[in-house]
Every structure is written in C-alpha cells, then in structure tokens.
Amino acid sequence: MPVNTQAGEPRTPPFNAEAARRLREALGMTPAHVAYGIWAAYGIQISPSTVASWELAESTPTEAELTALAGALWCAPGELLGAPGTLREYRLALGLAPDDLALRIGMDQSAYERLEAGGKWSGNDRQAAALAEALDLPTPALIRFTGQDKKLTELLTSAAATRWQAYVRPVGKLVPLPKQHIQDVLQELHTDYQASMTATLNWGGGEGTDDSGKAGRAFLDDILAEFWERVGRQRP
Structure with a gap:
C-alpha cells in the first residue's frame, strides 16, 4: 500500500x-x-x-x-551542506542526479521525483534497501522516507502499554537490528512507561489517575524519538 x-x-x-x-x-x-x-x-x-x-x-x-x-x-x-534532513538533501550531499539515483534503486525517474517532492512511497523491500545503500541512509531516515514511521510508532506504543514481548518480531520486520537489541529497547520502554504511570498515581490526591494519564500520554507522544535514542545508546 x-x-x-x-x-x-x-x-x-x-x-x-x-x-x-x-x-x-x-x-x-x-x-x-x-x-x-x-x-x-x-x-x-x-x-x-x-x-x-x-x-x-x-x-x-x-x-x-x-x-x-x-x-x-x-x-x-x-x-x-549542513546535516541532511530530507530525501533531496541526502541526494544532493552525494552529488547524485535524480535520474542516476532512480536507476540505482530500480525506480522510474518520474516516480522517484514525485517521492522526493513529498509523494508516496510505493516501492518494495529491495528498492528500499537499494535506496538506503545508495544514499547511506541511517535507519531512522529510511523508516521516515519509506513512510513506515507511523506503523513503527503504533507498534512501540502497544509494546510499552501491553506485553512488549509480542512486538519484538513485528518491530524487527521494520527495523533491521539484532533481535536481542530490539528486546532490550522494548523492555526499557515498557518499564519506563509503566514507571511513569505508577509514579503519578503515588502522588496522592484525587487527581492521581488523571495525572498518570497525562504522564503516560506524554511518554507515548515521544516514543519514536525515545526508541531511536535508546537504539543509538545501546549500539556498541
């Protein structure tokens, strides 16, 4: 899709x-x-x-x-150039023309140019891998450019709020990291999310439940950034 x-x-x-x-x-x-x-x-x-x-x-x-x-x-x-942030900037940093990059990843040039202009990614896994290799993309950028960040955010949210063990494999399908690495990060996210909920409930007073909900939502709002930060921290 x-x-x-x-x-x-x-x-x-x-x-x-x-x-x-x-x-x-x-x-x-x-x-x-x-x-x-x-x-x-x-x-x-x-x-x-x-x-x-x-x-x-x-x-x-x-x-x-x-x-x-x-x-x-x-x-x-x-x-x-400064640090690249968009697909076009990654391409410019390497001095590649759109037609050259499109050829390298096996994509029609017009389709690639639409993608670079903010269009939709409809490529396959092979093309995504070729894009990452051609532009030397860090994994977070590849996930963004192929439109998978929303799906990853949903998986991470569920992992933090429910049983994280059930999401190791689905996350691993999106993020090319060792299984143990993903397990460690998901467990951390789950533990910290639950701790934030518990801490606010222990503040006392009649608004404890509401406060815990706010703390939990704040944690989940930043969960994708938290995931990438912890992934980077755990790399050797």
Missing part, C-alpha cells in the same frame, strides 16, 4: 556558508575566481557578488549552482 513519504517535501538545501568561504580561502581563491570557475566548467554565469552573497548566507545556490560550486572548490557537494 502506498504510504506518505514523511520529510520528503522540497526545501532550500541546508547550505553551509561558512564551509564555502573556508574552502575558497584555503585554495587561495577570490569570489571572482570561483565565479569564473563555475562559468568555465559548467557554463553557469554568476557574478562574484553572488558568490559573496552565498558566503554571507544572504542567499543560497540552486541545486545546479551547488554542484558547480563544489566543482570549483574541489570538494564534494556534501561538504557545502
């Missing part, structure tokens, strides 16, 4: 203005040198003032300009 691709909406790339300036200065180049290099190698005409504007974070380069700037500065596009 097609599912929404979370965090796939296009936005301005997280351009690292300071990195662009630092790399240029390390090469002994002026903004004029960079502008000329971009025009000579990529045929994109920009002014030295535009390069300076990028470095002052007053404006940001387009995707084509970013690729050309990286070429002029002899660096990878990822060195000019």
